[in-house]
């Protein structure tokens with residue numbers, strides 16, 4: 142299924158399961174060069190803080206501007222990049238790009254915006270990942286407190302011990318940590334108390350069915366996640382908010398931040414700069 146990506150960009154939005162094996166082979170062969178050729182780009186999607194209606198954070202989301210296919214979604218190549226190990230180079234590129242951009246916003250006098258960067262388990266497993274993050278912060282000049290790293294709950298599953306150690310070191314740098322796609326990946330919540338985490342991001346699948354009716358499993362799960370996260374001292378972000386009814390529900394139940402098409406789609410850096418400028422004015 143195709144999804145609108147905003148702007149005049151050609152649509153190419155299929156997950157890797159749906160992409161034909163021919164397309165997949167083509168992408169796989171070309172992904173290696175994509176980074177060198179400057180075809181990878183970082184888009185930004187803002188988050189809205191509900192208590193103040195302020196834009197205090199953005200998520201960095203990579204796209205591949207493919208000469209033939211147009212804008213390729215990360216769903217079509219991140220899995221591939223994880224299989225081949227290319228995710229390390231791609232991940233480092235996104236991290237550096239996002240930190241440099243957030244520093245530019247900060248030094249350009251726009252409100253301080255925290256940037257969230259998705260990371261893959263393979264990056265965390267690199268022996269030098271913490272040093273890499275420290276180096277990127279030093280190079281770009283971004284204060285560590287303005288960087289947040291997101292790891293999906295499903296990648297965490299079998300690796301809580303290893304992740305906990307790396308997370309402690311990242312926390313030591315002053316970086317914030319988030320569990321992404323929360324509620325879909327793991328059967329036990331017990332791990333949360335062993336991990337230094339600041340934020341949980343409720344997976345979009347729960348948000349999708351939210352009405353203002355308060356009934357239904359997704360509403361119950363969403364309320365439970367918010368209560369549980371708050372009682373552990375964590376902030377809660379809801380992803381995939383597309384409708385006012387979903388926003389109203391989340392606001393009523395004390396969710397801290399929302400992210401979704403209702404507020405803004407992920408946009409190019411320049412468009413994000415304009416959005417920040419407009420809100421500062």
Ligand code: C2E
Nearest residue numbers: 202203214215216235259260261381382383400401402407
């Ligand atoms: P994610 O980190 O959970 O990011 C949220 C995804 O939901 C994004 O998809 C975003 O465009 C989409 N989204 C946001 N609001 C809405 C909404 O209201 N409705 C709907 N239907 N979707 C919404 P995107 O950009 O296609 O990224 C997909 C996934 O690819 C991300 O999910 C993340 O897991 C991964 N990804 C993206 N960039 C990177 C990266 O630099 N590194 C790694 N390792 N993974 C990345």
Ligand code: MG
Nearest residue numbers: 200259291321
């Ligand atoms: Mg994310």
Ligand code: MG
Nearest residue numbers: 321322342380
């Ligand atoms: Mg997510």
Ligand code: MG
Nearest residue numbers: 293321322345
């Ligand atoms: Mg996701």
